Amino acid sequence: MQQRTRPTGLTRARLAMALAALFALLSATLAGTHGASAATPVAAGAPARPAAPATPDPSLTDHQLTYAAGPLDNPDKGLAVYYNAGTNQNTGYPHSLTWSYFPLSAVMTNANDCTALDWTPVEKMLNETASYGNTAAIRFYLDYPDGNPTNGMPACWNGKVPTNNDTYWNTQSPDYNNAFLLSSLQQFIAAFGAKYDGDPRIGFIQMGLIGYWGEWHTWPENGTGGYADFMATDANAALIIKAYANAFHTTKVEVRYPTSGGGAANNLDVGYHDDSFCYREGSPLAGVTLPQSMGGADYSQLQYALDEGVENKWITDSMGGEVRPEIQGTVFNTWGTGANGDNDDMKACIEMEHTTWKLDQASTSYGPTDPNVGAAVREMGYDLTVPDAYYTNSVAGTAKIGVKISNDGVAPFYHPWTVRLGLKDASGNVVKTWNTSWDLTKVMPLKIRAYPDWNKGSDPTYLDYGYPDYFDTSVDTSSVPSGSYQLVMDVVNPLSSVSAAAKPLRFANATQNADGWLGLGSIAVGTGSTGGGGNGGATSYEAEAAANTLAGGATVADCTGCSGGKKVGYVGNGGTLTFNGVAGGSGGTTKVTIAYTSAVARTLRISADGGSPVSVSVAPTADWQTTATTTATLHLNAGANTVTLANPGDWAPDIDRITVG
Numbered sequence: 001m002q003q004r005t006r007p008t009g010l011t012r013a014r015l016a017m018a019l020a021a022l023f024a025l026l027s028a029t030l031a032g033t034h035g036a037s038a039a040t041p042v043a044a045g046a047p048a049r050p051a052a053p054a055t056p057d058p059s060l061t062d063h064q065l066t067y068a069a070g071p072l073d074n075p076d077k078g079l080a081v082y083y084n085a086g087t088n089q090n091t092g093y094p095h096s097l098t099w100s101y102f103p104l105s106a107v108m109t110n111a112n113d114c115t116a117l118d119w120t121p122v123e124k125m126l127n128e129t130a131s132y133g134n135t136a137a138i139r140f141y142l143d144y145p146d147g148n149p150t151n152g153m154p155a156c157w158n159g160k161v162p163t164n165n166d167t168y169w170n171t172q173s174p175d176y177n178n179a180f181l182l183s184s185l186q187q188f189i190a191a192f193g194a195k196y197d198g199d200p201r202i203g204f205i206q207m208g209l210i211g212y213w214g215e216w217h218t219w220p221e222n223g224t225g226g227y228a229d230f231m232a233t234d235a236n237a238a239l240i241i242k243a244y245a246n247a248f249h250t251t252k253v254e255v256r257y258p259t260s261g262g263g264a265a266n267n268l269d270v271g272y273h274d275d276s277f278c279y280r281e282g283s284p285l286a287g288v289t290l291p292q293s294m295g296g297a298d299y300s301q302l303q304y305a306l307d308e309g310v311e312n313k314w315i316t317d318s319m320g321g322e323v324r325p326e327i328q329g330t331v332f333n334t335w336g337t338g339a340n341g342d343n344d345d346m347k348a349c350i351e352m353e354h355t356t357w358k359l360d361q362a363s364t365s366y367g368p369t370d371p372n373v374g375a376a377v378r379e380m381g382y383d384l385t386v387p388d389a390y391y392t393n394s395v396a397g398t399a400k401i402g403v404k405i406s407n408d409g410v411a412p413f414y415h416p417w418t419v420r421l422g423l424k425d426a427s428g429n430v431v432k433t434w435n436t437s438w439d440l441t442k443v444m445p446l447k448i449r450a451y452p453d454w455n456k457g458s459d460p461t462y463l464d465y466g467y468p469d470y471f472d473t474s475v476d477t478s479s480v481p482s483g484s485y486q487l488v489m490d491v492v493n494p495l496s497s498v499s500a501a502a503k504p505l506r507f508a509n510a511t512q513n514a515d516g517w518l519g520l521g522s523i524a525v526g527t528g529s530t531g532g533g534g535n536g537g538a539t540s541y542e543a544e545a546a547a548n549t550l551a552g553g554a555t556v557a558d559c560t561g562c563s564g565g566k567k568v569g570y571v572g573n574g575g576t577l578t579f580n581g582v583a584g585g586s587g588g589t590t591k592v593t594i595a596y597t598s599a600v601a602r603t604l605r606i607s608a609d610g611g612s613p614v615s616v617s618v619a620p621t622a623d624w625q626t627t628a629t630t631t632a633t634l635h636l637n638a639g640a641n642t643v644t645l646a647n648p649g650d651w652a653p654d655i656d657r658i659t660v661g
Contacts, residue, residue: 043306046454046463047315050444053469056402057563059540059593059659060390060472063521070383070508072374075493076203076415077356077381079363079373080137083125089132092364093373096503097203098129099359101139101214103152104188111155114184117191126201133501135203137320137357140192141214145169157184164230168220169212176210176218176232185209186243193247200494204320204357206273207244207255210237215275216256234262241265252318252414257301258308266310271317274301277358278331278349279324280342287344288324290352293452294459295339302352306453314354314411315444321358328362335372346376348460351449354411356381378508383409384443385508387468389520391487392539395477396526397581397640398547400540400563400657402472403489403520407443408508416441417505418492421475422517423485423525430488430517432480438471440491472564474542478581478640482526488517538661541579541643543568549578559597561625562656567597569654571604572647577655579643582608584636585661592634592643592660594618595627598653605652607644608634618653627656636660 056062072078073094080097081089089098102121110116122138129136142152150171153161160180163172174181196202208214210232223229232240238261244253245268254271255261265272276288280295287296291303305311313319323331327343334340336347349355357380366373390402401421407413419440422433444466450456456463493516495502504516511519541548544556544566554575559567568577584590592606594616601620605613614632621628634643645655 043451043453044309044312046450046456047312047448047465049465050442050467053467054472054561054563054565056388056390056404056470057400057472057540057657059392059538060400060402061392063389063391065386065389065520066510067385067387067508068510068512069374070378070385070512071506072368072377073503074382075495075503075505076135076413077409078377080357080359081364082359082361083129083136085124085128089129089134093366093370094368095363096134097137097357098125098132098134099137100125101141101206101208103144104140104142104209105152105154107140108154108156108188111158114154114156115187115191117188117195119195122196126199130201130495130499131501133495133499133503135495136201137204137206137359138202139206139208139214141208142210143171143173143212144214145171145212157181164221164228166218166221166230168227173212173218173221173230176230177236182236182239185240189240189243189247193244196251197248198250200498202251204318205244205248205251205253206320207240207253207270210240211256216260234264237261238264241268241270245270254318254320258304258310258313263308263310266308266313269317271313271319272301272305273321274319274353275322276301276324277321277353277355278344278346279327280339280344285339285342287339287349289349290344291451291453294348294352295344306451311451314356316414318356318414319353319411320356323358323360323362325361328360329365332366332370332372332376335376347379348449350376350379351410351460352451354445354448356411356414378408379410381409381411382407382413382440382443383508384413384440384505386489386518386520389487389489390472391520391523393522394524395539396583397478397539398474398476398541398545398579400472400474400542401487401520402470404468404470405440405443405507406468407445407466410445410448412442412444413440413505417494419471420490420492421473422488422490423480423523424488424517424519425483425485431485432477434473434475436471436473438473443469474540474545474547474564476545476547476581477525478547480525484522484524487520487523488513489520490516490518538659539583540657540659541582542566542657543577543579543655545579547580549576549580551576551578557654559625559627559654559656561627562597563595564657567654567656570651571645571655572602572650572652574648575652576644576646578645579658580640582636582641582643582658582660584638584641587636587638590634590636590660591631592658593629593631594645594658595629595656596653597621597624597627597656599624602647602651602653604645604647606632606634607646608636609641610644611635613644613646624654 083100218230221230241264254273290296388404419438447462448465450461491505552574607613
């Protein structure tokens with residue numbers, strides 16, 4: 001399979017003319033048989049802000065981190081280049097994505113059995129791409145005017161799928177409404193998903209298969225200008241969209257238009273890909289990406305999004321595609337200064353679409369220090385930074401660690417990759433790691449640019465949207481030798497399971513290391529350095545920590561107002577909660593602060609190391625999700641202790657955490 005190449009000379013000129021004509025007619029086409037847009041815009045409007053995050057645990061010390069510009073080749077965002085077998089994928093402008101498409105006939109090779117698939121060409125591309133630490137964006141096609149091969153229809157369709165003669169492109173186009181074709185494509189998509197959904201080598205899948213180049217149009221054979229209509233009906237196109245949505249639940253999938261299949265993707269976990277991104281055409285010039293309110297045509301990608309009420313779909317689904325070929329190499333020249341000729345306002349295009357990635361083959365010649373390209377790439381997709389880390393400087397046993405994470409990009413990170421905490425020794429070796437349950441997909445852009453259609457002010461108007469999200473968790477340091485360490489954090493790229501070259505997700509911080517680990521600050525570990533037992537510090541222990549012992553029916557429950565979002569309930573009446581590994585420092589009388597929730601007044605009994613319990617009465621809180629604190633004084637031994645909360649004769653309050661010292 002040869003890589004996709006753009007036509008040159010007369011062929012390219014013809015393609016450019018065809019693309020211009022396509023978009024000039026596309027509005028009427030999509031407003032007719034294939035994907036009717038509403039005559040009157042039905043924009044969804046400004047999205048409601050997400051719920052505010054929890055506040056940092058006040059018992060922890062705030063360690064402020066320094067910002068530094070993030071890398072240009074963070075995974076699954078930014079600019080992509082074409083796959084060219086056997087060439088070094090990491091030359092040219094820094095990137096992490098490689099794009100390719102395949103004729104369906106390359107994998108559906110058995111002339112007698114359409115269900116027998118040979119994935120060899122896909123595997124070759126994916127493995128080669130992964131060897132450079134990159135992920136792939138891929139698409140299958142059936143009909144590729146001026147391509148090689150032009151005809152991507154498999155031999156097993158011969159005699160079963162009729163074709164139409166395209167006199168403009170001189171190709172044979174399949175009947176996209178043929179029942180056998182539709183059934184075969186749905187079977188293929190199911191097998192495609194079974195094989196590759198969640199494959200770490202793939203970043204994005206474009207639906208393809210329908211229309212010329214798999215771009216969901218058949219211009220000029222679209223029923224206008226005296227031409228026949230070769231395009232699938234909305235109902236049949238919707239079958240393909242739904243097949244992809246059913247087959248892929250992990251890997252991000254994109255379809256060409258918000259109007260494709262009559263808008264069938266609009267309520268599914270499917271994004272869009274704009275393959276004429278940020279171009280202007282016609283007389284007077286009008287954009288094919290930006291909406292009419294920002295100088296776009298009535299057939300522009302984002303006008304369709306407004307008309308379909310899906311301009312905020314980026315919150316859950318990726319926006320990919322290709323910078324229009326005619327402006328690749330020049331569109332970033334006017335970054336931040338508006339449109340210029342055929343180049344539309346690239347900053348506005350990225351901010352309004354909430355672009356995650358774009359194919360731009362001209363990026364192979366961009367200078368790696370070009371400030372305009374760098375600004376655009378960093379704004380695309382996610383741009384995460386950690387402004388603060390929260391922890392006590394000296395810990396022993398169970399310790400709480402928290403961070404704030406901000407997103408200065410235009411879109412979230414769409415993959416729920418595992419976030420880890422770790423410790424590095426003085427030699428820089430990672431000696432301990434802990435997985436967290438932190439979900440980076442929840443970290444939304446701090447600001448979003450308002451559509452003029454929302455009537456929020458003159459353009460550009462930026463609205464507050466996301467927050468610096470706070471996450472915390474408890475880690476068990478009891479197996480770590482006493483000493484001084486660097487507390488670090490990373491995000492596990494699943495590609496690292498198949499390629500040592502996998503590019504790590506890196507944060508926009510001065511302490512971000514090339515190995516993917518972000519330095520959070522120095523920390524002392526060990527019983528001699530704990531904050532408990534009168535040593536002058538304080539150490540918090542989460543009730544839900546895995547190191548604790550729950551007995552007699554005590555159980556972990558969700559709690560929106562609790563640190564870490566969890567608490568332990570059903571303490572009392574036989575239920576007990578025991579904190580293990582509580583550091584007593586050098587030993588002695590120690591204050592213990594208990595954070596709890598209880599909508600009614602209750603009593604708890606707290607004891608250390610099986611000693612005599614101390615009875616504590618607690619005042620009611622506003623509800624079972626709101627916390628308050630009370631204190632008790634215990635004698636702790638030097639080293640590790642157990643602290644047990646109970647109430648043999650009644651229910652005790654639900655417990656969020658204890659803080660010792």
